[in-house]
Amino acid sequence: MREKLFTKKNLRILKEIAVSDFKVRYQNSILGYVWTLFKPLLLFAVLYVVFSVFMRFPVENYQLYLLLGVIIWNFFAEATVIALRSFETKQSLITKIYFPRIIIVLSSTLTSFMTFVLNMLVFFVFLTLSNIGFHLSFFFFIVYVVELYFIILSVSLIVAALYVKFRDLSHIWEVLLQVGFWLTPIIYPLSMIPADYHRFIYLNPLARIIEYSRVVFIDGYIPAINLNVVLLLVTVLFFALSLLIFRKFEPQIAENI
Amino acid sequence: MDQIIEINDLSKIFRIPHERRNTLKENFLNFHRKVKFEDFYALKNINLTVEKGDFIGIIGRNGSGKSTLLKIIANIYSPTIGKVIVNGSISPFLELGVGFNGDLSARENVYLNGIILGLSRKEVDRKYKKIVDYAELADFMDMKLKNFSSGMQVRLAFSVAIQADADIYLCDEVLAVGDASFQKKCYETFREFMKTGKTIIYVTHDLPSVKEFCNKTALLDHGAILSFGPTEEVVKKYLESLDG
Numbered sequence: 001m002r003e004k005l006f007t008k009k010n011l012r013i014l015k016e017i018a019v020s021d022f023k024v025r026y027q028n029s030i031l032g033y034v035w036t037l038f039k040p041l042l043l044f045a046v047l048y049v050v051f052s053v054f055m056r057f058p059v060e061n062y063q064l065y066l067l068l069g070v071i072i073w074n075f076f077a078e079a080t081v082i083a084l085r086s087f088e089t090k091q092s093l094i095t096k097i098y099f100p101r102i103i104i105v106l107s108s109t110l111t112s113f114m115t116f117v118l119n120m121l122v123f124f125v126f127l128t129l130s131n132i133g134f135h136l137s138f139f140f141f142i143v144y145v146v147e148l149y150f151i152i153l154s155v156s157l158i159v160a161a162l163y164v165k166f167r168d169l170s171h172i173w174e175v176l177l178q179v180g181f182w183l184t185p186i187i188y189p190l191s192m193i194p195a196d197y198h199r200f201i202y203l204n205p206l207a208r209i210i211e212y213s214r215v216v217f218i219d220g221y222i223p224a225i226n227l228n229v230v231l232l233l234v235t236v237l238f239f240a241l242s243l244l245i246f247r248k249f250e251p252q253i254a255e256n257i
Numbered sequence: 258m259d260q261i262i263e264i265n266d267l268s269k270i271f272r273i274p275h276e277r278r279n280t281l282k283e284n285f286l287n288f289h290r291k292v293k294f295e296d297f298y299a300l301k302n303i304n305l306t307v308e309k310g311d312f313i314g315i316i317g318r319n320g321s322g323k324s325t326l327l328k329i330i331a332n333i334y335s336p337t338i339g340k341v342i343v344n345g346s347i348s349p350f351l352e353l354g355v356g357f358n359g360d361l362s363a364r365e366n367v368y369l370n371g372i373i374l375g376l377s378r379k380e381v382d383r384k385y386k387k388i389v390d391y392a393e394l395a396d397f398m399d400m401k402l403k404n405f406s407s408g409m410q411v412r413l414a415f416s417v418a419i420q421a422d423a424d425i426y427l428c429d430e431v432l433a434v435g436d437a438s439f440q441k442k443c444y445e446t447f448r449e450f451m452k453t454g455k456t457i458i459y460v461t462h463d464l465p466s467v468k469e470f471c472n473k474t475a476l477l478d479h480g481a482i483l484s485f486g487p488t489e490e491v492v493k494k495y496l497e498s499l500d501g
Contacts, residue, residue, distance in 0.1 A: 009375050016372045024360045096356030097349060097373050098332040168280035251335035254328075255271075 005100055013099050017090075018107035025111060036115055040074040041067075041122060047187055059189045061218050064123075064130055068217065069186035069210050071119045076152055076206060077177050079112035083156030084163050084173055087257050094254050101250050105160050109153050127217065135220035143228075144213050147235045151205050154235075154242035161249035164256045180204075185211060205234050260344070261425060261456050262307035262330060267339035269300040269325055269480075299325045301480040303339070307458065309424075312451060314471030314488060315460045316495055321477040323460045324352055327427050330458065345424030345456070348374055350415055352429050357410065359403030363394065366402050367417055374421035384420045391442070392416040412439055419446055426450065429460045444469075464492055 026033040044067050052062050059065055086108040087094060087101070094101065163169045184207050190198065201207050208231050212223045222228075272294040278284055300322045307313055315323050328334045329341055331349040356373070357366045367388055371381040389395050392412040402410065415431055432440050447470050450457055459471060467474060467488060474491040476483045478498070484491050 012372050012377060016369050016378075020358060020361055020365060020369055023365070024358065090358075092358065093356045093373070095333060096351055097370070098347075099373055165279060166281045166284070168282050172281060254333045 005102065010100060010103060014103050014107055014110075017103060018110050021107050021111045022114065036078075037118055037122075039078075040070050040119055043074070044070045051187055057189065057192075061130060061132065064126060064132070064218055065189070065214055066187065067123055067126060068213055069184075071116065071123055072148065072210050072213065073181060073184060073186050073206070074119070075112060075116040075148070076155075077181070078115065079109050079152045080155050080159055081173065081177070082112060083108045084159045084170055086156075086160055087164055087253055091257050094257065101253050102157070102246065105153070105156050105246075108160075109149070109156050112152075113149060132218065132220070135216075137216045137220055137222045140216050140222045141213055144209050144216070147205075147231060148209050150235050150239050151209070154239045157242040157246040161246050161253070164249065164253050180206075205231060205238070208234075259309040260306055261309045261311075262305070262344070262458075263340075263342040264303050264305040264330075265340045265342075267300055267303040267329065267336050267341060268298060269322075269329060269334065270337040271297045271299050273297050298480045300329070303480075303482055305475060305482065305485065307425075307456060309345075309456055310451075310454045311456055311473060312447070312471045313456075313458045314467040314474035314491075315458065315477060316462070316464070316467060316474060316492070317477035317483075318499075322480040323477055324429055325480075326477070327351055327429050327458065327460055330425075331427055343425070346375060346422075347425045347427060348418050348421040348423035349427045350418040350429060350431060351427065357402050357414065359401065361402060362399050363402050363405065363413060364398045367398075367413070370414070370417045371421065374417070374423070376421060380422075388413075388416045388420050391419075408435060408439075411435060415443070419450075423455075425456045425458070427458050427460075430462075431459075432461065432463055432466070464495075468492060 026036075047070065048063055048066055051057050051066070083105050086104050090104050094104065159169060159173055183201070184204060185193075185201060190201065190211060193201065208227070212227065212231070215221065215223050273296075275293045275295065278287065278292055303326065315326065317323055325334065327349070328351060329336055330343065331347055331351060332343075333349075333351070356370055358369065361369065367385065368378065368381050371384070371388075372378065376384070389398060392409075392415075394409060394413055397405070397409065402413075405413070411431075411433075412435060415435075419426065431443055435443065444466070447457065447459075451470070457470075459467070461467060471488045473486060474488040475485040476491050476495050476498075483498075484494055
């Protein structure tokens with residue numbers, strides 16, 4: 001039985017759950033919300049001092065370079081960690097009433113997306129204060145945000161579905177995120193890595209998104225079309241794969257949670 | 258007559274593993290050994306047709322599969338074998354049906370639940386007063402739900418569930434927690450439903466209420482339907498089986 005997902009009713013449910021998620025996540029303290037906002041900024045400050053002041057990475061506009069990487073990575077890490085447990089947190093709801101389970105993951109990632117948007121506002125303040133002028137290429141970032149969201153949604157769907165079956169995934173995932181943080185060119189410039197290894201780095205779509213976003217903002221032009229096509233294809237394929245995996249696990253979520 | 262629910266050859270099997278493996282580590286370390294499962298039939302070859310306007314009682318001992326059956330009708334569990342066809346919208350009230358989020362206020366929970374049951378925000382606005390009055394909780398609506406007593410939670414959940422404009426209402430042990438005056442209210446609601454031609458499936462251990470409301474009753478035993486038909490006969494059979 002496959003029903004339509006984007007009905008008026010389901011969109012209302014999505015909106016209601018996302019809003020209540022947001023409330024629950026932050027109602028306990030205004031400060032709690034401020035902290036999540038500042039988390040990437042604090043991380044940025046520490047990394048900046050270490051790698052720019054102590055180690056003196058030879059990158060122009062390193063602060064923007066680093067900040068953009070940290071914000072994008074933080075969106076990925078936070079969204080997937082919260083989505084992973086989203087069925088567990090919503091247990092009382094999904095064992096009592098039926099609605100498409102994907103709504104839970106959608107709402108969880110959308111809530112994280114709001115934090116990302118606010119973080120990007122901080123980035124734009126830094127950008128305005130820098131000596132980089134306005135470029136039309138800035139607008140192309142929107143494409144990367146959409147691709148970024150779909151990659152995050154795909155990973156979230158997979159880990160959320162698997163977590164119901166494999167409860168140690170939460171620990172494994174945290175380790176994987178640590179590894180991912182250092183394998184993705186967030187802190188270091190790609191130029192520091194031997195060119196032979198670049199293709200391995202670029203297997204990671206996040207590395208592409210982070211690098212291309214930097215080109216768009218800091219270098220002021222849009223990356224070559226073939227690179228963008230590859231990224232788009234990877235995103236679409238990955239999303240399709242995640243839907244397949246999710247569909248397979250979806251019927252058992254309520255009884256296994 | 259309109260068949261509103263049709264259940265064909267439904268079986269639900271829970272696989273009970275002899276060893277529990279729900280981590281990747283265990284699966285990884287023991288990949289060469291297959292886990293032995295025991296198949297537990299929570300429901301076995303269920304065939305049931307519900308017609309529009311029916312008030313169906315489902316009775317049986319603890320663990321006979323009553324709640325599992327409701328959960329499958331409500332699309333929360335998926336059938337292992339067989340098919341369930343439902344021609345209408347469902348408002349479920351399952352296992353002290355509290356599909357609530359304890360960290361939200363009672364008011365927010367009413368909206369959340371109402372919208373998941375298919376109402377729009379405006380419709381909940383309109384029905385809000387009715388819901389709160391029915392639950393008799395007007396003074397507590399700004400309280401967080403986790404601070405409610407279980408009786409209060411059930412009252413609120415039931416009040417929302419009956420306000421959803423559904424064709425089918427699933428009621429699992431509605432009366433278990435409410436006090437006597439709330440029970441009376443539930444009965445009145447049942448009578449109203451019967452008048453308006455709603456379809457109700459009613460799971461309970463309270464036989465007098467089954468006799469009063471249900472036109473047909475199903476007796477479940479170890480996951481199978483022992484008998485299905487006019488309530489009087491089925492209840493008699495059930496009482497006999499309890500004695501024997």
